[in-house]
Amino acid sequence: MKTHQNSRRTFLKQSAAIAGGLGLAANLPFASAAPRMQNKLPKWKGFNILDFFSPRSLESGKETPEAYFQWMADWGFDFVRLPMAYPSYLKIDYDKNITIQEVRKIDPRKTDKIENLVHLAHKHGLHVSLNLHRAPGFCINAGFHEPYNLWADEQAQKDFYFHWKYWAKKYKNVSRTKISFDLVNEPCAREDMNDQHSKRSAVPGDIYRKVAKGAAETIRKQNPDHLIIADGNDIGSKVIPEIIDLDIAQSCRGYNPAIISHYKAPWVFKDTKNLPMPKWPGQVGDQYLSRAMLEEMYKPWIALVQQGVGVHCGECGCWNQTPHDVFLAWFEDVLDILSQNGIGFGLWEFDGSFGLLNSGRSDVAYEDWYGHKLDRKLLDLLMKA
Numbered sequence: 001m002k003t004h005q006n007s008r009r010t011f012l013k014q015s016a017a018i019a020g021g022l023g024l025a026a027n028l029p030f031a032s033a034a035p036r037m038q039n040k041l042p043k044w045k046g047f048n049i050l051d052f053f054s055p056r057s058l059e060s061g062k063e064t065p066e067a068y069f070q071w072m073a074d075w076g077f078d079f080v081r082l083p084m085a086y087p088s089y090l091k092i093d094y095d096k097n098i099t100i101q102e103v104r105k106i107d108p109r110k111t112d113k114i115e116n117l118v119h120l121a122h123k124h125g126l127h128v129s130l131n132l133h134r135a136p137g138f139c140i141n142a143g144f145h146e147p148y149n150l151w152a153d154e155q156a157q158k159d160f161y162f163h164w165k166y167w168a169k170k171y172k173n174v175s176r177t178k179i180s181f182d183l184v185n186e187p188c189a190r191e192d193m194n195d196q197h198s199k200r201s202a203v204p205g206d207i208y209r210k211v212a213k214g215a216a217e218t219i220r221k222q223n224p225d226h227l228i229i230a231d232g233n234d235i236g237s238k239v240i241p242e243i244i245d246l247d248i249a250q251s252c253r254g255y256n257p258a259i260i261s262h263y264k265a266p267w268v269f270k271d272t273k274n275l276p277m278p279k280w281p282g283q284v285g286d287q288y289l290s291r292a293m294l295e296e297m298y299k300p301w302i303a304l305v306q307q308g309v310g311v312h313c314g315e316c317g318c319w320n321q322t323p324h325d326v327f328l329a330w331f332e333d334v335l336d337i338l339s340q341n342g343i344g345f346g347l348w349e350f351d352g353s354f355g356l357l358n359s360g361r362s363d364v365a366y367e368d369w370y371g372h373k374l375d376r377k378l379l380d381l382l383m384k385a
Contacts, residue, residue: 039342041249041310044127045385046072046079047350048315051117053133055087055144056094058110064117067370068350069124076383080121081314081346082114083133083185086163087144089114097145103136103159106166115170122178129229129314129346130167131182136160140186140235141267151189151207160184160211161218168222176227182251182314183215183228186236202234205242212243231314232301239300244309252301254316254334254345256294259284261330264321278322280330291333302341313338313345317354320361328377335385347382356382 049064051057072080087094089110092102121128133139137148137156148156164181171179187208188200212230219226229249233240236253243250255261260278262268269275281290305311316334318327338345351357356379357372366373 037306037308039305039311040308041312042078042127042344043339043342044079044312044344044346045382046077046081046126046344046346047356048081048083048346048348049117049121050083050349050352052082052084052088052114055085055134057085057088058113059094063113064120064351066120066123069121069126072126072350073124075379078126079129079344079346080126081129081131081182082117083131084114085134085139085144086132086136087134098147100147100155100159103147104162111166111170118171118179127178127180129180129182130171131185131314132160132163133185135184136163138184138187140188150184150211151187151203157211157214161214164215165218165222168219168226171226172222176225180227180229180249181219183212183230186231186253187233188235200235202238205233205240208233208240209242209246212240212248213246216246216248229310229312229314236315239304244304244307249310249312250301250304251312251314252298252343254313254331254338256297257284257287257289260289260322260326261318263319265319278326280326280333289330291337294333294337298337298341301343305341305343311343313343315348316345317348320353320359324361324363324377328381331378332381335381339385345385 049068051062051064069080086103087098089107090098090102091105091107091110092098118128118130134141134144135150136159137146137150137153139146150156150160164183168181187203189203190200208230216228219228227249228247229251230240230243231251232238232253236251237256239252240250258265258268259275260280263278264272264275266272276285278284279289282288301311316331318331335345347354347356349355351372353360356375357369359373359375361375364373364375364377367376368374
C-alpha cells in the first residue's frame with residue numbers, strides 16, 4: 001500500500017496534468033483526449049433534511065412528513081443527507097454547557113426519531129447519508145459550547161469515534177447503496193471554537209487524516225463494506241490529498257462565491273448593510289464573477305474523480321436574499337459543471353429559506369403545492385441537472 005505522502009505527491013502530479021489538459025480546451029473546459037474515469041460514487045441528487053441540525057432540534061417537534069420523501073422520489077431524486085448535531089440525541093440539560101462526561105449519554109427515544117426518518121427515506125428508495133454536523137469538539141456553527149477541540153484533544157476524538165460506532169452498528173446490515181456515513185461537516189481550524197467569526201483555516205492534513213482514519217476504522221469494524229465520506233478541508237472547499245489511500249469518498253460544496261450564495265447572511269458577513277449587489281456574471285465589488293471562476297474552483301475535485309476517488313457535493317444552494325434570477329443563473333452553472341463530471345448534489349435544503357419549498361423569497365411567483373409554496377423554476381433546474 002502506498003504511504004499517504006506518496007499518494008499526495010501522485011495526486012498533485014495528476015491534478016497538475018489534468019489541469020494542464022483542461023486549459024488546452026477553451027471551448028470544452030472539461031474535455032480530455034484520454035478516457036475519462038467515471039465517478040466512483042453514484043450521481044446522487046437530492047436534499048438536506050434539517051430535523052436534527054441543531055442541538056435542540058428534537059425539542060422543536062418539527063418532523064419532516066413522509067409526503068416530502070414521496071415528492072422527492074416522484075420528481076426523480078434519490079438522495080437525502082441528514083446533518084445531525086450530536087447533542088440533539090443526548091439526555092442532557094440544554095440550558096447548561098455540556099460536560100465531557102455527558103457527551104456519550106445517548107437517549108434511545110431520540111435516536112428512534114432519527115431511525116424513523118431514515119426508514120421513511122428508504123421506503124421511498126432514497127439513499128441516506130448520515131452526517132455529524134456538530135461532532136464532539138467541532139461545528140462550523142457557533143451557538144453551543146463545546147468542552148474540547150476535535151482536532152487537538154484525544155478525548156474528543158475518542159468520543160467522535162464512539163458516536164460513529166453507534167450509528168455504524170445501528171446500520172450494520174444495511175447496504176452501502178442505502179446508507180453512507182459523512183464524518184464531520186465542513187472541517188476547519190478555528191482560533192476560538194465557540195466564536196462564530198473567529199479566524200478559520202484548514203485543518204492540518206496529518207491531523208485530518210488521523211481523525212478520518214480513526215473514524216473509518218471504527219465504522220468498518222461494524223461492516224467492512226460501509227460507505228464513508230469526508231467533507232473537504234477548510235469548510236468543505238479543498239480536497240484532502242492526505243486521505244486518498246483510505247477508500248473514503250470526499251464531499252465538496254456549491255456555495256462559491258459567498259456573495260451570491262449567502263448574500264446578507266449575518267452568520268457569514270459581519271456587515272450585511274454595505275455589501276455590493278450580486279450579479280451573475282458580472283463585476284461585484286473588486287471581483288468579476290463568472291462561470292470560468294467556478295470551473296477553476298472545481299478542477300481539483302474533477303482531478304480527484306479522475307484519480308478514482310468518489311466525489312459528491314453534499315451541500316449547495318442559496319439563501320433567500322439573493323435576487324432569484326441571479327441565483328438561478330449562478331446555480332445553473334454550478335450544477336452544469338458538477339453534472340458534466342458525474343458529480344451529484346444535495347441542495348441545502350428541501351423546505352426553508354434555502355429550499356425548494358417555502359423559501360420566503362419576495363421575488364418568486366410560487367406555485368401552490370398541497371398548501372406549500374413551490375419554487376417551480378428551481379425544481380425544473382434541479383431536475384435537469
